[in-house]
Amino acid sequence: MTHRTAPPALAVRILEALAESSERTHLLSDLEEGFTKRASRDSARRARRWYWRQVAILAPPLALSRLASVATSGALVLDARRATRSLRRSPAMTVAAVVTLGIGIAGPTAAYGVISAMFASLPVDDPDRVVAVELLDQESSQGFAAPWFVYESWAGSAGFQAIGAYKDDDEAVSGAGFAPARIQVAQITPGVLEALQVGPIFGRALDASDGQPESAPAALIAEQLWDEWFDRDPGALGEQLTVGGLPHTIVGVMPASFGFPRNERVWTPLRVDDDLVRVDVVARLNEDRSAPSVEVELSSTLERPVDVGIEWERTTVMVEEYVVAQHGRRTRTLLWGLNLLIGLLVVIAAANVSALFLARGRHPNR
Amino acid sequence: MGRYILGEFEHLVLLTVLQLGEDAYGVSVTERLAEQTGQDVAQAAVYLTLRRLEKKGWLQGHSSRSPGAGDRRTRKTYTVTPDGRTRLAEAQSTLRSMWDAIGEELSS
Numbered sequence: 001m002t003h004r005t006a007p008p009a010l011a012v013r014i015l016e017a018l019a020e021s022s023e024r025t026h027l028l029s030d031l032e033e034g035f036t037k038r039a040s041r042d043s044a045r046r047a048r049r050w051y052w053r054q055v056a057i058l059a060p061p062l063a064l065s066r067l068a069s070v071a072t073s074g075a076l077v078l079d080a081r082r083a084t085r086s087l088r089r090s091p092a093m094t095v096a097a098v099v100t101l102g103i104g105i106a107g108p109t110a111a112y113g114v115i116s117a118m119f120a121s122l123p124v125d126d127p128d129r130v131v132a133v134e135l136l137d138q139e140s141s142q143g144f145a146a147p148w149f150v151y152e153s154w155a156g157s158a159g160f161q162a163i164g165a166y167k168d169d170d171e172a173v174s175g176a177g178f179a180p181a182r183i184q185v186a187q188i189t190p191g192v193l194e195a196l197q198v199g200p201i202f203g204r205a206l207d208a209s210d211g212q213p214e215s216a217p218a219a220l221i222a223e224q225l226w227d228e229w230f231d232r233d234p235g236a237l238g239e240q241l242t243v244g245g246l247p248h249t250i251v252g253v254m255p256a257s258f259g260f261p262r263n264e265r266v267w268t269p270l271r272v273d274d275d276l277v278r279v280d281v282v283a284r285l286n287e288d289r290s291a292p293s294v295e296v297e298l299s300s301t302l303e304r305p306v307d308v309g310i311e312w313e314r315t316t317v318m319v320e321e322y323v324v325a326q327h328g329r330r331t332r333t334l335l336w337g338l339n340l341l342i343g344l345l346v347v348i349a350a351a352n353v354s355a356l357f358l359a360r361g362r363h364p365n366r
Numbered sequence: 367m368g369r370y371i372l373g374e375f376e377h378l379v380l381l382t383v384l385q386l387g388e389d390a391y392g393v394s395v396t397e398r399l400a401e402q403t404g405q406d407v408a409q410a411a412v413y414l415t416l417r418r419l420e421k422k423g424w425l426q427g428h429s430s431r432s433p434g435a436g437d438r439r440t441r442k443t444y445t446v447t448p449d450g451r452t453r454l455a456e457a458q459s460t461l462r463s464m465w466d467a468i469g470e471e472l473s474s
Contacts, residue, residue: 023417025440026392026429026440026442027392027413029440029441030391030392030393030409030413030441030442031409033393033441034393034396037393053408053410054408055410057408057410057411057414058410061414
């Protein structure tokens with residue numbers, strides 16, 4: 001059966017509601033054409049995301065245009081005058097209405113802020129090409145970190161422009177001239193910075209030799225620590241840091257906006273002496289490859305050695321946009337749904353307050 | 367009154383509409399812009415700019431049927447109006463005089 005790929009119905013409805021009737025047909029037709037081209041060139045999933053991005057760009061100006069056309073029609077001005085007179089007559093009720101609406105607006109705004117921050121894109125170029133690569137338990141639909149030997153097999157895939165592995169933890173960090181502190185530290189392979197296309201603002205990045213057992217341990221520090229501990233002194237390079245009880249030499253300073261994977265401030269080379277150690281993996285897709293196609297490739301070439309603690313018969317590979325993978329698609333859908341619900345409650349509250357004013361306008365003596 | 371300085375994106379969109387002639391509509395303008403600038407151009411941004419330029423009277427929109435899409439799809443094609451051409455010429459002249467003023471500095 002052939003399945004026709006169509007733009008997301010909700011997104012189309014939003015545009016239908018916001019666009020003026022004179023422009024609706026052309027706008028939807030153009031966007032559908034763009035969607036169809038993307039769906040055949042990339043994938044239906046990427047095309048749907050593209051469509052939603054267009055809606056996000058279009059919705060605010062289209063909504064403002066609609067408001068402006070209503071405002072200039074005259075009826076709104078008349079209503080506003082009546083409302084102002086009514087508000088002046090009953091200040092107590094006005095205060096109650098404003099407080100109600102204020103609380104109603106503050107709630108969803110705060111919720112929106114939290115959710116937006118959670119799902120904000122990585123501060124890197126083309127964040128939608130940065131993917132997390134995990135093993136997936138098909139029974140529970142849960143992703144889990146791959147053993148090192150699996151990561152090494154992925155590193156040869158032509159689907160990736162760059163790939164890196166990392167582990168993160170809180171570590172005690174100390175050094176000459178500053179108090180010991182518990183700081184979030186990530187151990188990374190050089191591929192992590194290559195996949196994110198982020199480099200130090202000062203000094204050098206970690207390279208493959210830093211991960212070798214015989215090399216002196218190197219460390220990158222965040223710009224904030226360079227500022228706080230070394231007062232931006234270039235002499236910080238070469239200084240010693242003790243991270244998790246081991247001495248490290250500072251070789252570079254990362255930009256303040258960089259905190260991968262969460263809010264890390266120190267990065268050291270990932271050294272692995274056991275093929276079964278589990279590592280998180282981040283990669284940058286090649287320009288001509290999509291996440292689903294790489295997922296298929298990696299699943300079909302996945303090595304499945306016995307006795308490594310993985311139930312291979314129900315395990316496959318998952319390649320997913322990094323930000324989405326961090327929180328889970330289901331969590332994201334749930335949170336946005338919750339946000340929508342709160343927004344709906346505000347609309348209901350606003351409608352009730354308006355109805356109250358209308359009732360008072362009709363029967364001012366009540 | 368001083369010359370109106372076209373926004374960079376407006377400028378690019380107007381030039382692209384001129385280049386495309388009768389085939390200038392949202393999708394074709396987006397694709398041509400992306401091809402010539404080497405950047406990912408949002409179709410929504412192009413659409414909003416076309417709409418704004420039309421409101422300013424620098425573009426004129428014409429409804430037409432999409433070729434090969436049956437009766438269902440229509441598209442809006444655009445042509446640059448004489449006023450739009452004047453704005454482009456003014457923008458070109460403004461930019462040229464500014465470049466001329468710093469040309470030597472850049473080459474030294």
